[in-house]
Amino acid sequence: MEDCFLACLETLSTPLPWRTAFDRIVQTARSQLIMDHVVVYVAGTHGEEAVFARALGRARAAEADVDWGSDIAHQILHGNQRLVLQEDQSTSDTNREKHPFFLGLAADAAQPPQTALVLVRFGGPPFQKADITRGRILAAFLNILRTQAEKQQRLQNLEALERQMRLQEDFVSTISHELRTPLGFIKGYTTSLLRNDAQWDENTRREFLQIIDEEVDRLADLLEKMLESARLQSNTLEMNFQWMRLDALIRDVTVREMTRDHQLEVTLALTATSPIRGDSVRLSQVLENLFSNARKYAPGAPVTIRSWQDERWVYLEFSDQGPGIAPEHQPFIFERFYRAPQTTHAKGTGLGLFICREIIQAHNGKIQVHSSLGEGTTFLIQLPRATLPPAQEEKIA
Numbered sequence: 001m002e003d004c005f006l007a008c009l010e011t012l013s014t015p016l017p018w019r020t021a022f023d024r025i026v027q028t029a030r031s032q033l034i035m036d037h038v039v040v041y042v043a044g045t046h047g048e049e050a051v052f053a054r055a056l057g058r059a060r061a062a063e064a065d066v067d068w069g070s071d072i073a074h075q076i077l078h079g080n081q082r083l084v085l086q087e088d089q090s091t092s093d094t095n096r097e098k099h100p101f102f103l104g105l106a107a108d109a110a111q112p113p114q115t116a117l118v119l120v121r122f123g124g125p126p127f128q129k130a131d132i133t134r135g136r137i138l139a140a141f142l143n144i145l146r147t148q149a150e151k152q153q154r155l156q157n158l159e160a161l162e163r164q165m166r167l168q169e170d171f172v173s174t175i176s177h178e179l180r181t182p183l184g185f186i187k188g189y190t191t192s193l194l195r196n197d198a199q200w201d202e203n204t205r206r207e208f209l210q211i212i213d214e215e216v217d218r219l220a221d222l223l224e225k226m227l228e229s230a231r232l233q234s235n236t237l238e239m240n241f242q243w244m245r246l247d248a249l250i251r252d253v254t255v256r257e258m259t260r261d262h263q264l265e266v267t268l269a270l271t272a273t274s275p276i277r278g279d280s281v282r283l284s285q286v287l288e289n290l291f292s293n294a295r296k297y298a299p300g301a302p303v304t305i306r307s308w309q310d311e312r313w314v315y316l317e318f319s320d321q322g323p324g325i326a327p328e329h330q331p332f333i334f335e336r337f338y339r340a341p342q343t344t345h346a347k348g349t350g351l352g353l354f355i356c357r358e359i360i361q362a363h364n365g366k367i368q369v370h371s372s373l374g375e376g377t378t379f380l381i382q383l384p385r386a387t388l389p390p391a392q393e394e395k396i397a
């Protein structure tokens with residue numbers, strides 16, 4: 001049994017899943033303990049549940065037909081027995097597989113036990129005292145491995161929780177900073193305007209009021225986007241998926257944007273694409289964010305939008321010929337609050353592209369950026385094509 005001890009010690013010092021580790025121990029113990037089947041059962045909500053099963057010798061080929069000792073496990077897990085021996089001595093059938101000898105052992109100290117180890121020998125020999133002792137050692141190893149795995153799992157859960165809490169703390173501190181900046185401006189300029197000991201000419205007053213107005217807009221925009229992003233992250237933003245065509249949506253949003261901004265120069269290169277399952281309000285929001293960014297970061301530069309498809313995806317490409325984004329910032333621009341250092345004084349929250357990505361991902365799609373400094377920026381969106389009954393084709397907008 002020394003080999004078995006050594007195998008156990010080795011597996012304990014390597015981060016193996018408990019099943020792999022136990023399997024190694026079982027293989028090593030085989031030379032000391034004859035067993036055809038080794039099965040581990042745990043107490044589940046619907047009775048005993050096999051969580052490990054190994055066929056070692058005889059009856060390996062007939063795994064589906066033989067008895068795996070679930071009755072024995074039941075006596076341990078539900079009958080609160082710590083040791084069950086069952087021997088089939090009948091001689092009516094010469095097939096060994098029809099004569100299983102069972103040794104069942106409780107593998108933990110709980111009352112009733114939560115884990116049972118069942119060893120099966122087909123056609124004997126019966127389990128002797130020494131076999132039972134070896135079986136107990138095996139059960140003890142099993143208990144160590146399972147307890148260790150449980151602890152590991154708990155530790156991982158705790159670490160995930162800790163990470164989440166840290167993110168939340170970062171979020172709160174970033175948010176308070178983001179809110180404080182516009183509030184500071186608003187407070188400063190209103191205090192200046194209200195001072196009794198100062199006289200402001202009309203132009204200065206207007207300039208101050210304009211700054212206040214812009215900062216209030218920024219606050220409102222920040223709050224709106226924060227709410228959206230929080231809802232998107234917690235999956236509580238409702239999506240209303242319907243059959244729709246992306247090329248039609250691009251046309252609609254572009255017309256709206258051009259009516260709002262007469263300087264905007266947009267080229268559309270759209271091919272009629274297959275229907276998708278999408279939330280048209282949310283997808284419009286994605287496009288509006290891209291338009292808003294193009295206006296802010298590439299003012300006056302022409303925009304081109306293309307659409308096409310292959311067998312799996314419908315694609316939308318949104319390009320501007322603006323200043324572009326430096327390569328070192330590109331990997332981060334979809335992260336919450338990330339803003340690349342600005343050459344213009346464009347205001348923003350760093351939430352727009354995060355929201356775009358979340359919306360696209362909620363559609364099982366992808367969004368990427370390709371950009372070269374001085375040449376422009378391209379956002380590539382892909383959304384899964386959906387197959388639609390032909391009769392419905394005409395009804396889609």
Ligand code: ADP
Nearest residue numbers: 293297324333339340348349350351352353377
């Ligand atoms: P915001 O515009 O509020 O800062 P976004 O999440 O929409 O936040 O964008 C993140 C960053 O990506 C921006 O701060 C900007 O640096 C960069 N960016 C986005 N779109 C463009 C673009 N079309 N051209 C250049 N830079 C862009």
